[in-house]
Amino acid sequence: MSHLSRLYQTDYSEWARRNAELLRAGDFASLDIAHLLEELDDMGKSEQRELENRLTILLAHLLKWEYQYRHLSERWREFKGDSWRATIVEQRDRLAKRLRKTPGLKAVLAATIEEAYADAIDLASKESRLPRETFPTTCPYDEAQILDDDYYPDPRES
Known part of the structure; x- marks a missing residue:
């Protein structure tokens, strides 16, 4: 050694x-080539894990925005979703920064959205207490919508 x-x-x-x-x-x-290669592999995996984690949270909140609102009782109809909006804004901001700093992640964005979506359904279901079946089996949002600061799904359309 x-x-x-x-x-x-x-x-x-x-x-x-x-x-x-x-x-x-x-x-x-x-x-120390062997350890340098190990570290480089780990860095790439770490960047992709962060991308997937942020997408999971963002997608879960978009799902809650779109699907949970309809199930709120009448006394909650004045709910504006400020905490959901704050999380959506924060995750979009952090995703945009990560994609700027590591542009190579754009090549795996579509596949990572697919992977993150299943976890997003689980998270949205647990947080909203809505059955998993409430949510579409495939991601209803395209890349542009997911990353668009002005896009919020209409809860009345679903």
Whole structure:
């Protein structure tokens, strides 16, 4: 085991600093390639997990916006959905920033929406106490609607 490999196990920050120095110096033969590859793989997975988590929350709140409102009792009809709106705004903002900072995520956006949607149904069902069957089996929103700051589904149309 090389010194850098041992350093990876004991002092991650120093390991990263040393590898950065070696890269800047062009000393590729001295790099801890195995751990660098592992870290790069993990970074990509982490970015995709964050994208999926944010989409899950956003989609769940869009579903609640569209489907739960109709089931609120008469005394709640004045409900404006401010907390749902705040969450939708926040998640859209964070998604937009993530997609700007990591443009490669746009290539997996459609597939990630599909993956996140099943979890969004679960979350919306648990939070609203509406049966899962209340919600469409496939995502009713396209990418543009999901990311559009001005789009809110009409609860009367569903």
